Amino acid sequence: MGWITRNTGLAVGLGLLCAAGAPADAKSLRLNITADPSQMDPITESELIAGDIIRNMYEDLAGIDKDGKIIPVLATEWQAMDGGKTWRFKLRQGVKFHTGREMKAADVKRSFEALLTPALKPGASQVYLKDVVGAQDMLDGKATALAGVKVVDDTTVDITFNKPDVLFPIYPVRIFDADVLSHGADWFLKESAGTGPFQFVDWKRGSEVRVKAFPGYWGGAPKIDEVVFLVVPNIETSLSLYETKGLDLVEVPPSGTRAVLKDPRYENQTLRVPAAQINYLGMNQNLYAPFKDKRVREAINLAIDRDGFVKGILGGAGLPLYGSITPGVAGYAPVPKIPYDPERAKQLLAEAGFPGGKGLPPIDIQATAVQKDDLAAFADQFKKVLGMDVNVKVVERATHIKQMNAGEVAFFPWGWTADYPDALYFLSQLWDSRSPYNRVRWKNADYDKLIDQAQGEPNAEARYKIYAQAEKIILDDVGMAPLYIRTQIWLKQPNVKNVYLTPFRMLPYAKVEME
Amino acid sequence: MLTYVARRFAELVFVLVAVLILAFAASRLMPGDPIGAMLSDRSGDAALEQRLRAEYGLDAPVLQQFWIYVRGVARGEFGLSYRFVGVPVVEVLGDSLKISPLLALSALTLAVPLGVAAGALAALRHNRWTDTSVMAVMIAGISVPNFASAAFLVYLLAIRLGALPVAGWGTLQQTVLPVIVLALQPTAYIARLARTFMLEVLAQDYIRTARAKGMRERIVILRHALPNILVPLLTTIGIIFGTLLTSTFVVETIFNIPGLGRQAIQAIFARDYPVTIAVILLFTFFYAGINLLVDLLYGVIDPRIRLEARR
Numbered sequence: 126m127g128w129i130t131r132n133t134g135l136a137v138g139l140g141l142l143c144a145a146g147a148p149a150d151a152k153s154l155r156l157n158i159t160a161d162p163s164q165m166d167p168i169t170e171s172e173l174i175a176g177d178i179i180r181n182m183y184e185d186l187a188g189i190d191k192d193g194k195i196i197p198v199l200a201t202e203w204q205a206m207d208g209g210k211t212w213r214f215k216l217r218q219g220v221k222f223h224t225g226r227e228m229k230a231a232d233v234k235r236s237f238e239a240l241l242t243p244a245l246k247p248g249a250s251q252v253y254l255k256d257v258v259g260a261q262d263m264l265d266g267k268a269t270a271l272a273g274v275k276v277v278d279d280t281t282v283d284i285t286f287n288k289p290d291v292l293f294p295i296y297p298v299r300i301f302d303a304d305v306l307s308h309g310a311d312w313f314l315k316e317s318a319g320t321g322p323f324q325f326v327d328w329k330r331g332s333e334v335r336v337k338a339f340p341g342y343w344g345g346a347p348k349i350d351e352v353v354f355l356v357v358p359n360i361e362t363s364l365s366l367y368e369t370k371g372l373d374l375v376e377v378p379p380s381g382t383r384a385v386l387k388d389p390r391y392e393n394q395t396l397r398v399p400a401a402q403i404n405y406l407g408m409n410q411n412l413y414a415p416f417k418d419k420r421v422r423e424a425i426n427l428a429i430d431r432d433g434f435v436k437g438i439l440g441g442a443g444l445p446l447y448g449s450i451t452p453g454v455a456g457y458a459p460v461p462k463i464p465y466d467p468e469r470a471k472q473l474l475a476e477a478g479f480p481g482g483k484g485l486p487p488i489d490i491q492a493t494a495v496q497k498d499d500l501a502a503f504a505d506q507f508k509k510v511l512g513m514d515v516n517v518k519v520v521e522r523a524t525h526i527k528q529m530n531a532g533e534v535a536f537f538p539w540g541w542t543a544d545y546p547d548a549l550y551f552l553s554q555l556w557d558s559r560s561p562y563n564r565v566r567w568k569n570a571d572y573d574k575l576i577d578q579a580q581g582e583p584n585a586e587a588r589y590k591i592y593a594q595a596e597k598i599i600l601d602d603v604g605m606a607p608l609y610i611r612t613q614i615w616l617k618q619p620n621v622k623n624v625y626l627t628p629f630r631m632l633p634y635a636k637v638e639m640e
Numbered sequence: 641m642l643t644y645v646a647r648r649f650a651e652l653v654f655v656l657v658a659v660l661i662l663a664f665a666a667s668r669l670m671p672g673d674p675i676g677a678m679l680s681d682r683s684g685d686a687a688l689e690q691r692l693r694a695e696y697g698l699d700a701p702v703l704q705q706f707w708i709y710v711r712g713v714a715r716g717e718f719g720l721s722y723r724f725v726g727v728p729v730v731e732v733l734g735d736s737l738k739i740s741p742l743l744a745l746s747a748l749t750l751a752v753p754l755g756v757a758a759g760a761l762a763a764l765r766h767n768r769w770t771d772t773s774v775m776a777v778m779i780a781g782i783s784v785p786n787f788a789s790a791a792f793l794v795y796l797l798a799i800r801l802g803a804l805p806v807a808g809w810g811t812l813q814q815t816v817l818p819v820i821v822l823a824l825q826p827t828a829y830i831a832r833l834a835r836t837f838m839l840e841v842l843a844q845d846y847i848r849t850a851r852a853k854g855m856r857e858r859i860v861i862l863r864h865a866l867p868n869i870l871v872p873l874l875t876t877i878g879i880i881f882g883t884l885l886t887s888t889f890v891v892e893t894i895f896n897i898p899g900l901g902r903q904a905i906q907a908i909f910a911r912d913y914p915v916t917i918a919v920i921l922l923f924t925f926f927y928a929g930i931n932l933l934v935d936l937l938y939g940v941i942d943p944r945i946r947l948e949a950r951r
Contacts, residue, residue: 160906161724169725172680246725249682310726330724331736331898331906332809355896357807358905361791362896365806368799523676523911527683541681561685 152349152639154621156374157357157366158334164248165328166313167299168239171248173630176297178334178354181633182223183299183319186214186233189546191625191632193453199228199300199320205583209289216280221341222302223317223324230282234274235303238263241271245306249544253296256286289581291588295545322347322635332356348638367616373639374624375616382614383440396615399444401454401628402542403551406503406606407565412535413488420477422603426463427470428510429503435609438502442614446607449551449596453628456548456589460600463607467510474511482512489518490536493525499538529564538608539564546629548592549579556599567604648935652928656921663920664709667913668702674722674911696722709917719914723907729914732903733922739809739899740892741926744884746815747822748877755827756873759834760866766839775835781828786887790821790894807896818895822887826880833876837869844868871942878931885923 162175167183170176186200197203200214220228237254240247241263254260258273275283284293302318317324322344323336334354338347355372357363360381366372377385385391408425410416431445448460471481479485490500497519504515515536520528528534541562543550554560557576558568575595582588599605615626620640625632675692676683683689693699697708712719718729762774797817798806808814841847842865850860889901896902900919907915 160909163723163910164725171678329898330732330734331903356898357896358902359893359896362807362894365794365799366896369802369806371806371808521671523672523680523683526681527673527676530683562681 151351153351153353154349154374154634154637154639155353155355155372157363157372157376158354159358159378161330161356162334165334167301167319168245169248170250177630178336179299181323181336181352182317182321182325183301184321185297185299187294189627189629191627193546193627193629195295195455195546200294203294205291209291209581209583211283211285212293213281213283216282217343218280220320220343222320223339224302224304226302226304228300228320229279230276232302233282233300234271234276236300237274237298238271239303239306240298250298253298256288256290258285258287291580291583292545292547292549295547297545322633323352326351342635344635347635349634352634370618373618373621377614377616379442379611382442385614385616386441391616394616394619396617396624396626397612398626399452399610399628400542400613401451401546402540402611403446403449403451404538404540404608404611406608407534407537407539408605409532409535409565411532411566415477415479415485418477419603420473421479424470424473424477424511425507426603426606427466427473428507429606429608430465430506431463431609432465434502438499439609439611442612443609444612446610448607449555449599450548450592451610451628454543454548455546455585456592458589458593460596470510482514485513487514487516488536489516491518491520491525491534492537492539493522494519496538503538530561532564532566534564543629552576552592552595553580556604565605567599569598569602569604572598644939645936648932652932655928656924659924660710660713660917660921663917664706667917672911674698674913677911678722718918721912721915723910723912723915729918732915733900733918736899736903737922739897740885740888740901743818743822743888743891743897743899744881746819747826747884748881750819750823751826751830752877755830756834758827759831760838760861762831762835763838763842764861774831778828778831781824784824786821786825787890787894789824790891793817793821809897818891818897822884822891826884829880830873833873834869837872838865841865841868871938874934874938874941878934881930882927885926
C-alpha cells in the first residue's frame, strides 16, 4: 500500500510539474510575504514589506554584514570634516546600474534630489535628508537642485549639513539611476534602476513579486536565477507550502511562532535572531498622578515577570529586555538585569502610600487588538502583585498610535524598531523630550543634553560611552519599563545556503546558493 | 413579462445605490483613518498629515467627498487606491474581479447535480440504509466548517499524497481543492432539500396516476418527479450563491487565491476605503444579479409566475 501511494503521488506530482511548465533547472528562491508591498520603488518606499524586496534591488552608501557590523557598500570610505557638519564619500568604482550605465558621484546628488521633490511623493527615507543644506528649499519648491551636495569628481561627493549629523553614512537612502524618472510615475514597473544583486521583473498584485539575478552586479553575479516573493497572508498556508517544497524560506509571524517552535521537524530548519526592536511599558506621568512617584514606577517595573512573559505570551520567541537598546545594534552594551521581585514591589508601593494598591485610582492599559493577550497578562499580573485595578482597553491601531504620539495614553505596551544600525535611533527618538515619538513624555534635561552631544560626536567609541550614560539616566529614573525583544523566526529548507538573518531582517539574497 | 423584467432591474439599481450609500457612510464612520494607517508609527506630524489628506481629497466635507465619489462611479471610475500610491481601484482589483465569481460558480455547478442526485437517491430509498447513510454524510457535510474540511483535504491530498498543489492559482490542478471545499456545504444543503422535495412530490396524485398508467419507473422519476423538485430548488440557488461568495473569503485565504475576498481583507486592514467600497459593491452586484437571474428563470420554468407578471 505504502509504495502504491508514494508512486502515484510521484507520478501525479511529475505530471503537475510538466503541466506547470517550470524549467527544471532554473534556480529560484521562493519566500512568503504576508501582503502586497505598498510601494515598489526607492522613492515612495515606506514600509517593511516593500523594504524587504527593494533592498535586493537598490543599495545604500553603507550597509551591514551578517553580524550586523557596518560595511561599505556603494561608498568605499567616508570621512567627517568640519566637526561632522560635512561628510566626504569616496564611491566604489565600476558599479553598474541595472540600466547599464556606470554609477557616478552625480547620481548620489540626483537620487537625493528625487527624494526631496514633493511631486514624486517621496516616502520614509526623505526624513534622513532633512538636515542637508538646501533640503528645505527643495521641499518648499524654492529650489530644484540640492545645494548641500557637491560633486567633487566622478567618485567623490561632499555632503554638508545645517548641524552635525554623525550617523548620516548609515542612513538607509537608496541610490538609483535617476534617468528613469523620464518614464513617468510608474517607471519602476518598466525599468529596474538600482545597483543591487537583483533586478525587477514583474509584480502581479495579489500574487507575487519577481526579481532576477543581475549578471553585472559589482559584488559578483548571484548564483541563483531569481527570487520570488509570494503573497501568502495566511501562515498555515505558508507552512503547507513549505512542507510540500513550494516555499524555500518562510517568515513566521508572531501568530505562528508557537506552532513552529514546538514542531520537532523544524528544529534544524529554523533561523532565530532577535529583532532590532525594543518593547517597553509606557507610563505617562502627566496623565496618571501616582506615576509621578518614582517608587510607583519602580514597583511596576519589579512586578513584571519578564521570563514568564517571554515563555507564556511569546511562546519562547523572545528575550527579556532590561535596557533601551537591543543586542546587535551598534552601541549596545549589557545592562544589569531587572529582577522579578514581587515583595520589593509591594513594599515600594506601600512606601509610596498605596499599601496593597489601596488608594490607587483605576487605570486603563491600552493597545491594539493584536496585543489583547499581552494586555490581559499585564492587568492580571499588576492586580495579583500590586493590587492595582487595571482595565484592558483595546483601540484601533491608527487611533492608538495617534493618541500615543499626542501624549494622550497613560499606560501602554509598545515597540520601536530601529531603521538604521545604531543605538541612537532608540535613544534619540523615544526618550528625548523634543521627539514627537516620546510617547511617555518623560523629560530629563541631562538626557537631552547627552543626546545632543552624541549627535555631534563623530568618534564611534566616544559616542557609545555617551549612549551608556544616557541609557543609565532613563533606567535609573524608571522613565519606562523595558519588557522584551521579539525573536524573528524563519524557516529555511536544508538545501538553501548562505541566507543571513540579522537584527535588521534578511540581508539581500546576493550570496544564496541552492543545491 | 417585459415590465416585470424592467421592474426587477430598477430594484437592482436601487439596491446598489442603497449599498453604495451605506458602504460609504460606514467607511467614514469606522474607527481609524487611512492617513493614520499610512503613516503608522509616524502619525502625528500635522503638516504631513494635512498634505496627504489634501492629496487624497479627504480634507473636503464628507458630503462633498461623497458627491465626488458618486460622480466617479457614474463614469465607471472608483477612485484611486489609498494603499498603492496613485493606482486606480479598477487596476488594483484587476483579475481578482473574475476569480471569486468563477470559484463560486464552479462550486455551484458541482454542487447542484451532485446534491440533487444524492437527495433524489435518498428519497427513492426512503428509510432504507442508502437513505440513512447518504443523509449521514450530508449532515456531516453541512456541519463541518469549510476551513476545517480545507485543512483536512490539504493535509490528505496535497501534503500526504502529493496529488494536488497545496495552494495557489493559475493552473487547473490548483482549482480542484478550493472548488471541492467550496462545494461541500452547498452539496449537502441541496441534497437535504432535494430529498424533502422529492418525498413530497412522490406522494402526489400525479405520480400515482403516472405509475397507474403503467409508465416505467425511470420515466416517472425523470419526467414527472424531477422537474417538479427543480422549481423550489431554484429559489434557493440565489441564497446558496450568496453564501458561496462569502465563503470565498475563507477559501481564498486558505488556498492563497488572489481573489476579491482576499483583496477585501487586505484593503480593510489597510483602511483602503476606495478598494473596500468597490469590493462591497461588486459582491452586492453579483449577489443581486444572480437572484435576479434566478427570479427570471423561475418565470421561464414555472408558467404561473409568467401569468402573474402579465397581470
